[in-house]
Amino acid sequence: MTTATSKEDLKALADKASEELADASALEALEWAVGTFGDDLIVASNMQDAVLIDLATQVKSDVDVLFLETGYHFAETIGTRDAVATVYPDIRVVNAQAEQTVAQQDAEYGPKLHDRDPNQCCHLRKVIPLRKTLAGYSAWVTGVRRVDAPTRANTPIVTWDDRNGLVKINPIAPWTDEEFHSYISEHGVLENPLVSEGYLSIGCAPCTAKVAPGADPRSGRWAGQTKTECGLHG
Ligand code: SF4
Numbered sequence: 001m002t003t004a005t006s007k008e009d010l011k012a013l014a015d016k017a018s019e020e021l022a023d024a025s026a027l028e029a030l031e032w033a034v035g036t037f038g039d040d041l042i043v044a045s046n047m048q049d050a051v052l053i054d055l056a057t058q059v060k061s062d063v064d065v066l067f068l069e070t071g072y073h074f075a076e077t078i079g080t081r082d083a084v085a086t087v088y089p090d091i092r093v094v095n096a097q098a099e100q101t102v103a104q105q106d107a108e109y110g111p112k113l114h115d116r117d118p119n120q121c122c123h124l125r126k127v128i129p130l131r132k133t134l135a136g137y138s139a140w141v142t143g144v145r146r147v148d149a150p151t152r153a154n155t156p157i158v159t160w161d162d163r164n165g166l167v168k169i170n171p172i173a174p175w176t177d178e179e180f181h182s183y184i185s186e187h188g189v190l191e192n193p194l195v196s197e198g199y200l201s202i203g204c205a206p207c208t209a210k211v212a213p214g215a216d217p218r219s220g221r222w223a224g225q226t227k228t229e230c231g232l233h234g
Helices: 007-020 026-037 051-059 075-087 102-109 118-134 177-187
Strands: 041-045 066-069 092-096 138-140 158-161 166-168
Touching: 007 026, 007 158, 026 041, 026 051, 026 138, 026 166, 041 051, 041 158, 051 177, 066 118, 075 092, 092 118, 102 118
Parallel strands: 041 066, 041 138, 066 092, 138 166
Antiparallel strands: 158 166
């Protein structure tokens, strides 16, 4: 287990691991993460599927799982979160919530802030709750993959997350779509039922649309707006 106590120590640890684990498999990366950080690590999930949780629980069955409970999720996404908690009974789901309820936000900013200023809405309901939750950990694990978007093409397996001030591990960064879908079918991994209905990149309900066959999966996020990212992985 790491004895790193300062941000500088953690950053040095991340920089070293970034080189050493550049070609690591997902399980090798997770074994390093759990061996290094133990309970001081959290796995993020948007509950589109449980691939990352399935991998992480092979290494640490009682891992913490971070879910951004924005108050705007599809019922199917909340149902997937609850099903995941049943299938992996040892995990602890941490529901990160905004300071304000949706009703309080509507009262202060007006209704449907997501339509008028999605950056501010994401900042209030995702970015700040994420930052506050991550402040309690030394490392987080994400399901970001290089094929998700051109902006993610160089995603390393281990890196220093300067914005949130902790180590970030992306165990499935190199996975192709084929590898990803094979893992789901071979391991019988839970998937949000909306995926089979054509929602290929699932976020909050007001900002998620079905994707046309063959189109970029992320084209269904904030459709019709210039926004393409929540601001969580920048
Ligand atoms: Fe708000 Fe949409 Fe961002 Fe969700 S995805 S926090 S509803 S702008």
